[in-house]
Amino acid sequence: MSNTAITEPEVTLELAKDHGLTEEEFEMIKEYLGRTPTFTELGVYSVMWSEHCSYKNSILEIKKLPNEGPQMLVGAGEENAGLVDIGDGLGCVFKVESHNHPSAIEPYEGAATGVGGIHRDIFTMGARPVASLNSLRFGDLDTPRVRFLLDGVVRGISDYGNSFGVPTVGGEIYFDEKYEGNPLVNAMSVGIVKADRTASAIAKGAGNPVIIVGSETGRDGIHGATFASEEISEESEEKRPSVQVGDPFSEKLLLEATLEVIKNGGLVGIQDMGAAGISCSSSEMSAKGKSGMNIDLDKVPAREKGMTAYELLLSESQERMLVVAEKGREQEIIDIYEKWDLNAVVIGEVTDDENVTYHKDGEVKADIPADSLVLGGGAPRYERETKKPEYLEETQSFDIDSLDHPSDHKEILETLLQSPNVASKRWVFEQYDTMVRTNTVNGPGASDSGVVRIKGTNKGLAVKTDCNGRYVYLNPRRGGQIAVAEAARNVVCSGAKPMAITNCLNFGNPYKPEVYWTFKEALAGMSEACRTFNTPVTGGNVSFYNENPKMAVFPTPVIGMLGLIEDLENDRMTPEFKQESDLIYYIGAERNGLGGSEYLHTLHDLTTGDAPEIDLEFEGSLQEALLEAIQAKKVNAVHDISDGGLAITLAEMALFARKGATVSVDALGDNKHEVLYSEAQSGVVVSCPADGKATLEDHFSNHDIPFTALGTVGTDPVLNIEGVLEIPVDEVTELYEGVIEQAMQQK
Numbered sequence: 081m082s083n084t085a086i087t088e089p090e091v092t093l094e095l096a097k098d099h100g101l102t103e104e105e106f107e108m109i110k111e112y113l114g115r116t117p118t119f120t121e122l123g124v125y126s127v128m129w130s131e132h133c134s135y136k137n138s139i140l141e142i143k144k145l146p147n148e149g150p151q152m153l154v155g156a157g158e159e160n161a162g163l164v165d166i167g168d169g170l171g172c173v174f175k176v177e178s179h180n181h182p183s184a185i186e187p188y189e190g191a192a193t194g195v196g197g198i199h200r201d202i203f204t205m206g207a208r209p210v211a212s213l214n215s216l217r218f219g220d221l222d223t224p225r226v227r228f229l230l231d232g233v234v235r236g237i238s239d240y241g242n243s244f245g246v247p248t249v250g251g252e253i254y255f256d257e258k259y260e261g262n263p264l265v266n267a268m269s270v271g272i273v274k275a276d277r278t279a280s281a282i283a284k285g286a287g288n289p290v291i292i293v294g295s296e297t298g299r300d301g302i303h304g305a306t307f308a309s310e311e312i313s314e315e316s317e318e319k320r321p322s323v324q325v326g327d328p329f330s331e332k333l334l335l336e337a338t339l340e341v342i343k344n345g346g347l348v349g350i351q352d353m354g355a356a357g358i359s360c361s362s363s364e365m366s367a368k369g370k371s372g373m374n375i376d377l378d379k380v381p382a383r384e385k386g387m388t389a390y391e392l393l394l395s396e397s398q399e400r401m402l403v404v405a406e407k408g409r410e411q412e413i414i415d416i417y418e419k420w421d422l423n424a425v426v427i428g429e430v431t432d433d434e435n436v437t438y439h440k441d442g443e444v445k446a447d448i449p450a451d452s453l454v455l456g457g458g459a460p461r462y463e464r465e466t467k468k469p470e471y472l473e474e475t476q477s478f479d480i481d482s483l484d485h486p487s488d489h490k491e492i493l494e495t496l497l498q499s500p501n502v503a504s505k506r507w508v509f510e511q512y513d514t515m516v517r518t519n520t521v522n523g524p525g526a527s528d529s530g531v532v533r534i535k536g537t538n539k540g541l542a543v544k545t546d547c548n549g550r551y552v553y554l555n556p557r558r559g560g561q562i563a564v565a566e567a568a569r570n571v572v573c574s575g576a577k578p579m580a581i582t583n584c585l586n587f588g589n590p591y592k593p594e595v596y597w598t599f600k601e602a603l604a605g606m607s608e609a610c611r612t613f614n615t616p617v618t619g620g621n622v623s624f625y626n627e628n629p630k631m632a633v634f635p636t637p638v639i640g641m642l643g644l645i646e647d648l649e650n651d652r653m654t655p656e657f658k659q660e661s662d663l664i665y666y667i668g669a670e671r672n673g674l675g676g677s678e679y680l681h682t683l684h685d686l687t688t689g690d691a692p693e694i695d696l697e698f699e700g701s702l703q704e705a706l707l708e709a710i711q712a713k714k715v716n717a718v719h720d721i722s723d724g725g726l727a728i729t730l731a732e733m734a735l736f737a738r739k740g741a742t743v744s745v746d747a748l749g750d751n752k753h754e755v756l757y758s759e760a761q762s763g764v765v766v767s768c769p770a771d772g773k774a775t776l777e778d779h780f781s782n783h784d785i786p787f788t789a790l791g792t793v794g795t796d797p798v799l800n801i802e803g804v805l806e807i808p809v810d811e812v813t814e815l816y817e818g819v820i821e822q823a824m825q826q827k
Contacts, residue, residue, distance in 0.1 A: 088119035099126035112452040120389045120445040127356040134459040137590040138622040149616040160201040162618020171275040173207040176268035176584045176640040178623035183265040187232025192240035193326040198269040200352035206279045206342045207271030211532045214251040215545040215638045219260030221823045238511040243328035248512035249530030255500045261628030266584040268640045279342045282349035284369035286432040289410040293417045293424045294400040298383035302394045330399040337420035346409030353400040359393040361402040366450035375428035377440040389445035467593035478688040490805040499682045502724045503819035526736045528573035542576030542643035549634030550676045555691035556598045560605025567641035572703045573718045575651040575710045576643025583620035588632030598635045612696040653710045655719035656736035662793040668763035671755045678723045679757035694761035705783035717767040725757040735813045740798040743791030
């Protein structure tokens, strides 16, 4: 018992508003409790009803996403992450989450703890993480603050991930002034588990002991969930205590101990302590099991003296979990965690009254119906006002043909190659351990998706994060479609069948009608694409309030795509040209439109027009035909057309191989700017052996997929687009490499 009496403030409507609650929500709390909440109860409700935990402004739209399919073993919202059947008695657990706001004010710890948190979601279900990815957005790279954020975020990801021992196999980075002051830091983890050896985040069985395991609880991260549910402002720097501090070495011990506990048995349920800490894990586990808990907070191992019930419940200290054990077997579990030099302390028990009751200093500090706190239970659910943004009328009617397009295509290509959005990200991914555990087959830098080997089988997992926020800004529904379509196309280009997606929905303030309209439209587009490609949504994360004092970020629904390669030795594909005299083909839809393109942004400093064209049914047919061609060994190289258009795709295939090519694009259209720089969807470049010409053409003809012969892989290391440009591959490489590294060397 503490020697110092703590006087809690009187709970008023004003105090509730200071905690981020509305008057309506404060009245709801009083109705649930039948009285005014205590200060500790108010704190618990404030974090549990924050957008970050409750999804109160998004859940009604999220529920419209497709989440069923024969490959699904655990669907969205059922556990910490989704679980997909990958055959051979194995399942794949994967999820992506955001740590945007913490990274905006403390980039190193913000990014590091984002990585730690997403890995815990995976191994809490009994899966061993085998791959990590990230999706990052920053402002203009010429800005010193942006370089500071980029440096901190990359070091945070690398230091935590490298120490924890999971390879980073892919990701994406975009730079645009729209992300100035509010970077997006989305982390994805992928794990593998025996399908019959998963764990659940549930509390049941009255009298079963509740154990807190892992690191001690400190004051770091208090109200982190609430902080993540408000706009970034000039006062945000004062909220550094809301950023958690991570310890990857403790997390590695926690991983091994947890997997051993799950294998050993005696476990009823287990949940990671992420956002909202003990209050979240205890209430969510109880609500799932239609049970309650009695928790004695005096027994929680604390890192600091004099911590109050409020602080202990809301702390987001990292590397902690809550475990419910079978009564009589708790010592087995404690012994395993202690063997790994981790705290494991019984702090309470499961009850059958469906309330979470927290005791401190011999008093009941909070007594709350668990179901009233959680998503899908009593937490509020809103559908906000919508209004189509006025800017869309201007952008979508913009006449791109009115622009004075530069005529020197070599200069255009050189400029695009040096755009940070196109150029090599080597400075970033070389800081990551991409090969730890020796299962990485395709790593970052020269592949359309990351690929990892599934040990003990012939299979591989292809994984990709993808989203172009410009497209969603210019046409939210189509942008949502493209985010899914391009992620699927990327795993297909690596030889994998798309299986399912996770998502991280990064938007502005949902109380602004234009933002909410965009959110709804983007999710509608995602739904349409997921149904077309049979890629159900396994779960994910919503991150609203991504705004700085000047503007909201581009709406950025990041897609994490999972694909399965059935025969890794024979079906895996890479983008680089393979051998001289191979024939080069363009496969897919017409190259029309420059709206939202990197060309328009880099050469004209414009983000306007309509988003690129896409026909979902055609896209599905293209992907099916392409995957069959890869599996039948009818192609030697495959590369998706995306940022920068066809010109960049050809340049990358050449520089990845250090081989030249001679091609003609005349058959693709007269408007060379559109042919070369359009980011119209449903297009890939492939190469095939010279004697495979008839086989390849027959294959795509039979699938009604248009194709155009472009030329051949050359003997000279020169990229020659006949009548348009000619450039040595060495020069392409020099322009492409070092852009970010040189920028980061600026003072």
